[in-house]
Amino acid sequence: MEQTKIIDLKNISKSYNGETVLNDINLYIRDKEFVTLLGPSGCGKTTTLRIIGGFETPDTGDIYFDGVKINDVPPYKRNVNTVFQRYALFPHLNVFENVAFGLRVAKVKEKEIVKRVKETLELVNLKGFERRSVATLSGGQQQRVAIARALVNNPKVLLLDEPLAALDLKLRKDMQNELKALHERTGITFIYVTHDQEEALSMSDTIVVMANGKIQQIGTPTDIYNEPKNAFVADFIGESNILDGVMTEDFLAKFAGHEFKCLDKGFEKNEPVDIVVRPEDIDIVKAEEGMLKGTVTSVTFKGVHWEIIVDIQNFKWMIQTTDYCALGSVIGLSIDPDAIHVMKKSEYSDMFGAYSSYSDEFDELSVADSQPAEEVKEE
Amino acid sequence: MKRKTFLERAAAVPHIVWMILFIVAPLLFVIYFAFTDASGKFSFSNIVNLSNYGNIFLMSVLFAFLATVICLLLGYPLAFFMSRLKPSTQRAVVLLLMLPMWISLLIRTYSLLALLDNGGLLNSLLQALNLPTVKIVGTPGAVILGMVYDFLPYMVLPIYTTLSKLDIRLFEAAEDLGCNGVKTLFKVALPLSKSGIISGITMVFVPSISTFYISQKLGGGRFDLIGDTIERQFLMNNNKNVGAAISLVMMILILISVAVMNKFGDDDGGELIV
Numbered sequence A: 001m002e003q004t005k006i007i008d009l010k011n012i013s014k015s016y017n018g019e020t021v022l023n024d025i026n027l028y029i030r031d032k033e034f035v036t037l038l039g040p041s042g043c044g045k046t047t048t049l050r051i052i053g054g055f056e057t058p059d060t061g062d063i064y065f066d067g068v069k070i071n072d073v074p075p076y077k078r079n080v081n082t083v084f085q086r087y088a089l090f091p092h093l094n095v096f097e098n099v100a101f102g103l104r105v106a107k108v109k110e111k112e113i114v115k116r117v118k119e120t121l122e123l124v125n126l127k128g129f130e131r132r133s134v135a136t137l138s139g140g141q142q143q144r145v146a147i148a149r150a151l152v153n154n155p156k157v158l159l160l161d162e163p164l165a166a167l168d169l170k171l172r173k174d175m176q177n178e179l180k181a182l183h184e185r186t187g188i189t190f191i192y193v194t195h196d197q198e199e200a201l202s203m204s205d206t207i208v209v210m211a212n213g214k215i216q217q218i219g220t221p222t223d224i225y226n227e228p229k230n231a232f233v234a235d236f237i238g239e240s241n242i243l244d245g246v247m248t249e250d251f252l253a254k255f256a257g258h259e260f261k262c263l264d265k266g267f268e269k270n271e272p273v274d275i276v277v278r279p280e281d282i283d284i285v286k287a288e289e290g291m292l293k294g295t296v297t298s299v300t301f302k303g304v305h306w307e308i309i310v311d312i313q314n315f316k317w318m319i320q321t322t323d324y325c326a327l328g329s330v331i332g333l334s335i336d337p338d339a340i341h342v343m344k345k346s347e348y349s350d351m352f353g354a355y356s357s358y359s360d361e362f363d364e365l366s367v368a369d370s371q372p373a374e375e376v377k378e379e
Numbered sequence B: 001m002k003r004k005t006f007l008e009r010a011a012a013v014p015h016i017v018w019m020i021l022f023i024v025a026p027l028l029f030v031i032y033f034a035f036t037d038a039s040g041k042f043s044f045s046n047i048v049n050l051s052n053y054g055n056i057f058l059m060s061v062l063f064a065f066l067a068t069v070i071c072l073l074l075g076y077p078l079a080f081f082m083s084r085l086k087p088s089t090q091r092a093v094v095l096l097l098m099l100p101m102w103i104s105l106l107i108r109t110y111s112l113l114a115l116l117d118n119g120g121l122l123n124s125l126l127q128a129l130n131l132p133t134v135k136i137v138g139t140p141g142a143v144i145l146g147m148v149y150d151f152l153p154y155m156v157l158p159i160y161t162t163l164s165k166l167d168i169r170l171f172e173a174a175e176d177l178g179c180n181g182v183k184t185l186f187k188v189a190l191p192l193s194k195s196g197i198i199s200g201i202t203m204v205f206v207p208s209i210s211t212f213y214i215s216q217k218l219g220g221g222r223f224d225l226i227g228d229t230i231e232r233q234f235l236m237n238n239n240k241n242v243g244a245a246i247s248l249v250m251m252i253l254i255l256i257s258v259a260v261m262n263k264f265g266d267d268d269g270g271e272l273i274v
Helices: A043-055 A095-105 A110-123 A139-151 A169-186 A199-202 A223-224 A231-236 A359-370 A372-376 B006-034 B043-085 B088-101 B105-116 B123-130 B140-165 B169-178 B182-192 B194-210 B214-217 B227-233 B240-268
Strands: A005-016 A019-030 A032-039 A061-065 A079-081 A157-161 A191-196 A204-210 A214-219 A241-249 A250-256 A258-260 A270-279 A282-285 A293-302 A308-312 A316-319 A330-335 A338-342
Touching: A005 A191, A019 A043, A019 A191, A019 A214, A032 A043, A032 A199, A043 A079, A043 A157, A043 A191, A043 A204, A043 A231, A079 A139, A079 A258, A079 B169, A095 A169, A095 B182, A110 A139, A110 A169, A139 A157, A139 A169, A139 B214, A169 A191, A199 A223, A204 A223, A204 A231, A214 A223, A214 A231, A231 A241, A231 A270, A231 A338, A241 A316, A250 B088, A282 A316, A282 B194, A308 A330, A330 A372, B006 B240, B043 B105, B043 B140, B043 B194, B043 B227, B043 B240, B088 B140, B105 B123, B105 B140, B105 B214, B140 B194, B140 B214, B169 B182, B182 B194, B182 B240, B194 B227, B214 B227, B227 B240
Parallel strands: A032 A191, A032 A204, A079 A157, A157 A191
Antiparallel strands: A005 A019, A005 A061, A204 A214, A241 A250, A241 A270, A250 A258, A270 A338, A282 A330, A293 A308, A293 A330, A308 A316
16 A cells, blocks of 8 residues: 655754764654654654654754655644643633634634534534633643644644653543544544553554664564564563574574574574563473473562563563462473564663563663763764 | 741731831821821812822823833833743843842933933034934933833843743744744733733833932923922922822822732733732
């Protein structure tokens, strides 16, 4: 299916005070697509969005909208609208006037303004809120006003900058579904920025994983999850066991002191690689039947499954299973060939160790991000 | 509510004594004098005779109004410009703006006189260049110029404070929704800085309407404003009863105008200086 490129970023770089924020970004976005820019704080995703919105100009590189270069077009002349982080609603206007703002600026006829604002408020489930002051609304309602205020202008592209970050979990889930439904109903291209991998996986057509001002991987949610390109992506998306390994030959990977059959090929003989095994892809078997054998050092009940940590040669494996295993028992692990994903070594190879849980290392990474210039230059 | 300790009560005493001696008592005197005649008998004659001063009231209001409008037109763009500067530059500009405020108003007015007087610096310069001299002092323009010069910072600072507290994303949102710079100013910045504007107007209008030295010095004594009239009644005519009556009416006028201003500012609960 060939769709037109609505937005095309070519070799975009940007730095603030000598610190590189974006390093040679190349990205195109197809019309009507739901694209998510995903990455830890400081990875450059918001800057990318602001460049598309026109609030930042790239130091080098060009940005095209519908094939036309728009580097120097100010925000008010771009056919995109933004849903801002923390909404930025106008406190001196009521809900109706906030939503009508863009239409009034465009000098749309009063009758049509009333009609379109009403329709859009209905679309975001805020019927009857027209006369309310925005200060009296809850976070979720303000969020809807912000979305309506952008959508009412019928933009070609809607930019959403962490729009759900300030909402509580339950509301966030509801809004995710609503946003996805809105995207389908309106047929507008959505570019969505978030650091929440789950949000990205459940909403997007395409995910762009970013770190340290560079794009790490572009792909569909299943691609990104099942075939991460490097240790960073594997760790950031979902939970994973990332191990040092060697490709002894095609379809044979050696790690954790054992040779496994796998589905990957095309590596050099004995090439060092990173191995990813997702915790839900590991089967627990009797100790003597397992490919690997180890002691259970931690068992946590997570509701849907048990989270078990198994110590094998000092590498702590995380396993998600519906079978209970007793603390201290010795169990065997069995890994199917299609559960093993082999990645080339990258600058991120040694950053993620045993049972890397998303949240812990997310914090560390954010700290590391405060001095990203070094790493970026190395490449 | 927590009960105040003895110390907390005691701490307020000096201030309360001060207020009674220098604010409440003089106010009572003003009211007393305004409603008595020279012999101390109760009388409405002072108030009734105020109609003789109608022109003076009118001129004072007009002068103060013009000065306030000019301050607003000069001050708002300046405050807007300042609020968009880098924080370090903002601090420097605010300091520059506040510097003259640390000098007595009287001295500033005299300096302006020294500059603009017929034999002053400006005219000496013009003479040295063989250009015709200009007569500024003694014109209505000079009085209004003096008011604007003296009170402009009181307009700029409250507006600047309000503007600099606004979320920058509101301006970006306006731009995102199709506003160019001018439209952003009128549709977002102005309505959201209303409280600052009202503070500024109050802080310029009130001292302008009650000033006497600006009109005396820069007006060359040709313009009698309310302030001048009150001063003359007390110090030269020695008619404190009429002086007190005029003061009382002026005070009421100012209170009414401040109340009206507050009414405008009420909607968004802006910070007001009264």
